[in-house]
Amino acid sequence: AQKVTQAQTEISVVEKEDVTLDCVYETRDTTYYLFWYKQPPSGELVFLIRRNSFDEQNEISGRYSWNFQKSTSSFNFTITASQVVDSAVYFCALSEASTGGFKTIFGAGTRLFVKA
Amino acid sequence: DSGVTQTPKHLITATGQRVTLRCSPRSGDLSVYWYQQSLDQGLQFLIQYYNGEERAKGNILERFSAQQFPDLHSELNLSSLELGDSALYFCASSSGERYGYTFGSGTRLTVV
Numbered sequence: 001a002q003k004v005t006q007a008q009t010e011i012s013v014v015e016k017e018d019v020t021l022d023c024v025y026e027t028r029d030t031t032y033y034l035f036w037y038k039q040p041p042s043g044e045l046v047f048l049i050r051r052n053s054f055d056e057q058n059e060i061s062g063r064y065s066w067n068f069q070k071s072t073s074s075f076n077f078t079i080t081a082s083q084v085v086d087s088a089v090y091f092c093a094l095s096e097a098s099t100g101g102f103k104t105i106f107g108a109g110t111r112l113f114v115k116a
Numbered sequence: 117d118s119g120v121t122q123t124p125k126h127l128i129t130a131t132g133q134r135v136t137l138r139c140s141p142r143s144g145d146l147s148v149y150w151y152q153q154s155l156d157q158g159l160q161f162l163i164q165y166y167n168g169e170e171r172a173k174g175n176i177l178e179r180f181s182a183q184q185f186p187d188l189h190s191e192l193n194l195s196s197l198e199l200g201d202s203a204l205y206f207c208a209s210s211s212g213e214r215y216g217y218t219f220g221s222g223t224r225l226t227v228v
Binding site for chain 1: 118158159161172204206208212213214215216217218219221222224
């Protein structure tokens with residue numbers, strides 16, 4: 001069965017600290033896709049990254065980096081030198097093949113507070 | 117601007133009433149998804165349409181219905197509204213789930 005677990009409900013850090021948001025998934029498929037989305041206090045949902053199951057290369061985009069490890073079924077997200085603007089709810093999502101196409105499920109989200 | 121347009125942005129209505137939320141997908145996307153996000157809750161999948169046809173259904177109440185029109189815009193109809201229906205309703209579009217979603221800015225529904 002498809003499942004996404006974001007065990008950290010809330011994380012609070014002080015500006016300039018590094019922070020890692022955990023995402024653990026379950027799937028029976030060998031082909032699947034993982035995503036991270038950001039929901040700032042303004043409410044909109046913003047796509048951050050997509051990773052397919054065949055690409056275990058880590059990715060870095062500025063202060064953001066993602067660590068994909070199939071061996072532990074994890075797709076963790078690290079913010080380096082956090083800033084107040086990083087305060088948001090972050091959702092991890094998994095998309096896998098299903099009858100009629102792909103099916104996506106979201107984790108429950110991790111709320112990140114970055115204090116000045 | 118994400119390219120997905122949702123209207124209205126805010127809606128306040130009374131219990132028992134019916135409302136319609138509208139979504140125009142990003143140009144070229146055939147799939148439209150509706151999600152509900154209650155206060156401090158995660159994203160609950162309601163329904164998906166692909167090129168006018170219902171493709172998948174989530175935990176959508178019988179009081180709720182949706183459709184996707186030939187021009188690909190979609191409407192979510194919520195009827196017999198209850199206080200518990202107050203939530204953010206998001207529409208998303210996609211060119212395929214493997215590529216991820218583009219979300220609209222959401223409609224904040226308040227039922228009083």
